Amino acid sequence: MTIDVGQHNPGYPANGADWTEEHWHGLLEQLIAQGIVSWREVTSTMLGSINPSQVGTSIASKKTFQSHFEPRKCWAAVRAWHFMQNGRCADCDTRVDLQADHAIPREFVAGVGLWAWQGFPNILQRDPAAVVGSIKSQLSGMLVQHNYQGIEEALLDSLSRDLYAALMAGKASYEEFANVADRLDNMTLRCRRHNVIRRPSHANGGLTFLTAEAGLMWLLFVHRPSNYAAFHDLCRAYGLTMANIRFEEAWAMARWLQHEGLYDIDPTSKYAHVPMTSPSNSSA
Ligand SMILES: [Zn+2]
Numbered sequence: 001m002t003i004d005v006g007q008h009n010p011g012y013p014a015n016g017a018d019w020t021e022e023h024w025h026g027l028l029e030q031l032i033a034q035g036i037v038s039w040r041e042v043t044s045t046m047l048g049s050i051n052p053s054q055v056g057t058s059i060a061s062k063k064t065f066q067s068h069f070e071p072r073k074c075w076a077a078v079r080a081w082h083f084m085q086n087g088r089c090a091d092c093d094t095r096v097d098l099q100a101d102h103a104i105p106r107e108f109v110a111g112v113g114l115w116a117w118q119g120f121p122n123i124l125q126r127d128p129a130a131v132v133g134s135i136k137s138q139l140s141g142m143l144v145q146h147n148y149q150g151i152e153e154a155l156l157d158s159l160s161r162d163l164y165a166a167l168m169a170g171k172a173s174y175e176e177f178a179n180v181a182d183r184l185d186n187m188t189l190r191c192r193r194h195n196v197i198r199r200p201s202h203a204n205g206g207l208t209f210l211t212a213e214a215g216l217m218w219l220l221f222v223h224r225p226s227n228y229a230a231f232h233d234l235c236r237a238y239g240l241t242m243a244n245i246r247f248e249e250a251w252a253m254a255r256w257l258q259h260e261g262l263y264d265i266d267p268t269s270k271y272a273h274v275p276m277t278s279p280s281n282s283s284a
Helices: 021-033 039-050 055-060 074-084 106-119 128-145 153-168 174-179 192-197 212-223 228-237 244-259
Strands: 098-102 187-191
Touching: 021 039, 021 212, 055 074, 055 098, 098 192, 106 128, 106 153, 106 174, 128 153, 153 174, 187 192, 212 228, 212 244, 228 244
Parallel strands: none
Antiparallel strands: 098 187
């Protein structure tokens, strides 16, 4: 992808996918040398981001997970599960910003639950093994369709049996079937970015190596566009699909730095001019 904004920092490849560790090192040293952030801030932010995620809240305190354990035994099981993980994102291996995430998404399990609920209206008269088998093959098909790999057979069996049990118990809603996915053996660790892009509803963007908010600042500091329209076009060219309001929020960084003489904004740019007074607050 080539983007011509005329301001691209010549020391760096235009495409982030081509960046080496040296480029990242150089960018950080530059940001620190320019007084944008300090070593202390960078390091403390990083330390906060590698602190293991709060699985006590996201898993152990949820009734759906608790229902698989004896009363007050859930946290011990979650803790043991957490310790057994490798501490890296299942998709990209990073230690940064990990969150507990479903191996097989709640959306898939809920979808198959509703499919079975419609397909087996007289479930009490059906052969249990045949129904469980149908549910399992439907779930497997969904995983293949969405290119999910490495799912354990035992997990598929457990979820299929649990969906059958939910149907037999009269469950009939999306939420009730989705809750079947809340099993400890269906959990894995993913970074925040992959947690988001694994969701079926998410359109995958072109910034494959950064979260959206990191991507906004990366584009701003690497390309240093001198007008808002160029920044907006850069963001779109990189596949950021969010509303323009996100770009306008990010543009505040250019304005803040401009006040301190650290960023050049073309006077003809949209959002270049600083209003001197606010009409509702002009007592001075
Ligand atoms: Zn990841």
